[in-house]
Amino acid sequence: EIVLTQSPGTLSLSPGERATLSCRASQSVSKNYLAWYQQKPGQAPRLLIYGASNRATGIPDRFSGSGSGTEFSLTISRLEPEDFVVYYCQQYGHSPHTFGQGTKVESK
Amino acid sequence: QGHLVQSGAEVKKPGASVRVSCKASGYTFSSYGISWVRQAPGQGLEYMGWISALNGNTNYAQKLQGRVTMTTDTSTSTAYMDLRSLRSDDTAVYYCARESSGYYYGRYDYWGQGTLVTVSS
Numbered sequence: 001e002i003v004l005t006q007s008p009g010t011l012s013l014s015p016g017e018r019a020t021l022s023c024r025a026s027q028s029v030s031k032n033y034l035a036w037y038q039q040k041p042g043q044a045p046r047l048l049i050y051g052a053s054n055r056a057t058g059i060p061d062r063f064s065g066s067g068s069g070t071e072f073s074l075t076i077s078r079l080e081p082e083d084f085v086v087y088y089c090q091q092y093g094h095s096p097h098t099f100g101q102g103t104k105v106e107s108k
Numbered sequence: 109q110g111h112l113v114q115s116g117a118e119v120k121k122p123g124a125s126v127r128v129s130c131k132a133s134g135y136t137f138s139s140y141g142i143s144w145v146r147q148a149p150g151q152g153l154e155y156m157g158w159i160s161a162l163n164g165n166t167n168y169a170q171k172l173q174g175r176v177t178m179t180t181d182t183s184t185s186t187a188y189m190d191l192r193s194l195r196s197d198d199t200a201v202y203y204c205a206r207e208s209s210g211y212y213y214g215r216y217d218y219w220g221q222g223t224l225v226t227v228s229s
Contacts, residue, residue: 035215037153044203044222045145045153050215057217088153092213096169097143099153 002026002091006100012108019076021103023089028069033093036065036074039102040085048087049074079105110135112204112220119226120194128223130187130204135218137161137185141207143216144178144189146200156202159187162210194227201225 003026013019023034032052037045047056049065052072062077076083084107089100115129130142144156157168159178168176177190187204201222208214 031213033213033215037216039153044219045205045216046219047215047217050208050217056215090153090216092207092215095167095212097155097158099145099155102152 004100006103010104021074023072025070029091030093035090037088110218114220114223117224125192128189132185138182140210142187143205143207145203148200199227
């Protein structure tokens, strides 16, 4: 199974700053089938990015994804107050689908 | 716009079974898959398995093989997840999510609201 390692575990930033979250895969992800999800407390995850770099419907353009193979990243260009939550990467190109352990973005 | 509504919270004793339902609306249910993901308190997301509403194919996480069964009822656009021989470490919020291809290799674009299953004696 593909292991996804997210870093850092916690990112401390201020509103308006740029956030860069990393997701490293233990082997190359087929067809770059890598997604990012945002999860707010008490809510279900929400799809942000799929196919490594495609924004899902209704996602603001301050969210962008990049990368290929084994190295992927999620960038939030200017943090808004509602962005200080947890983010997960997931690969869906191999069986079983796997998730990273999550990165929490907290307000400094 | 797809929408998934799950059944309500459950409290079960160790060794019992639980069924969680996931009713879909707003899209053609039989053209996609449904994945199940759980989240233990304060923990991350764990893939449990997937079923295609297109052809009934399934894929289960190895650690749950033999304890989990996923089914669909296309007449009511509802997916079901049955988990048997419950243990305390099965306590979690269980989510269903639409898998966007129907053939396993799709993103999870719509999610249910989650169902809390508590296993306690």
